[in-house]
Amino acid sequence: MGVTKNKxxxxxxxxxxxxxxxxxxxxxxxxxxxxxxxxxxxxxxxYYEDNTSIDNNNPDVLDETKLINAAHFTxxxxxxxxxxxxxxxxxxxxxxxxxxxxDWVDAKFSQLEDLIKAVPNQNKWLAxxxxxxxxxxxxxxxxxxxxxxxxxxxxxxxLTPNMFLGMFLHVFISSIAMLRLSTTxxxxxxxxxxEHLNKNKQRKNNIKYLAGTYLFPVVLVILxxxx
Numbered sequence: 001m002g003v004t005k006n007k008x009x010x011x012x013x014x015x016x017x018x019x020x021x022x023x024x025x026x027x028x029x030x031x032x033x034x035x036x037x038x039x040x041x042x043x044x045x046x047y048y049e050d051n052t053s054i055d056n057n058n059p060d061v062l063d064e065t066k067l068i069n070a071a072h073f074t075x076x077x078x079x080x081x082x083x084x085x086x087x088x089x090x091x092x093x094x095x096x097x098x099x100x101x102x103d104w105v106d107a108k109f110s111q112l113e114d115l116i117k118a119v120p121n122q123n124k125w126l127a128x129x130x131x132x133x134x135x136x137x138x139x140x141x142x143x144x145x146x147x148x149x150x151x152x153x154x155x156x157x158x159l160t161p162n163m164f165l166g167m168f169l170h171v172f173i174s175s176i177a178m179l180r181l182s183t184t185x186x187x188x189x190x191x192x193x194x195e196h197l198n199k200n201k202q203r204k205n206n207i208k209y210l211a212g213t214y215l216f217p218v219v220l221v222i223l224x225x226x227x
Contacts, residue, residue: 002081003102005109009086009093009188011122016062016192018119019071022086023059025115026075029084029108036079045072067197068190084108090186126185136178137170144170 023044030042045055049067054060062068070089076082086095095112099105125131184203191198 002098002100003105004096004098005105006094006096007109007113007116009088009095009116011124011187012093012116013120013122013189013191014071014088015120016064018115019062019192020059021118022112022115023061023073025112026073026084027059030075033077033080033082036077039077039079041074041076041078043072043074047071062192064192064194065197067193067199071190084112086112088188088190090188090190093188122187122189123185126181133178136174136181139177140170140174143173 026042026044030040033040042057043055044057044059044061045053046061046063046068047053047070048063049069052066054063071086072088073086075084081098081100083096083098085097087093095116097105097109097112099108126135180203184200186200189200191200195201
């Protein structure tokens with residue numbers, strides 16, 4: 001009876017050398033499978049955002065001029081009923097190992113697990129959907145308060161229309177902020193492309209600039225008018 005071990009991969013930023021290390025692991029394991037070697041099947045497939053993919057049995061599948069959308073690496077030996085797989089996409093990641101010998105499965109699982117642990121972590125506070133919702137509303141609220149105080153109140157004398165305009169503006173801004181956060185801080189991120197092509201790095205730099213030039217001054221203004 002076969003043994004299978006699985007694990008979910010979360011909040012990781014895979015760089016080129018991380019993916020190369022994982023592919024080297026698959027190659028090394030494939031070399032160890034000398035019994036009925038003709039049944040070995042090794043596959044590295046990378047899917048890119050331009051709707052193209054590269055599929056090969058060697059690690060020559062990474063293209064730094066393209067943005068990666070997903071990656072899928074597998075190694076199997078049908079005769080021995082062995083299977084190693086890692087599946088990565090921006091929303092989720094997982095790896096699994098199956099074999100007839102528990103000690104072999106445990107050893108290979110531990111090796112691959114150590115490689116995954118060495119991969120840099122994504123900011124889990126910014127990658128979580130709940131935290132993104134909270135942050136998006138925190139970004140929107142100060143802006144709406146200032147706009148309402150300095151612009152809407154002088155124009156709209158009545159309280160009810162002012163509240164509806166403020167609520168609409170808050171929902172609109174927080175939705176845009178949450179969309180930007182969700183596309184920037186994905187659960188799994190691929191940092192393998194050339195610097196000027198890396199959209200995520202550009203977005204993260206923009207968010208840092210926004211936090212420094214907008215959020216901090218807004219907080220100061222709110223504190224000033226609340227005292």
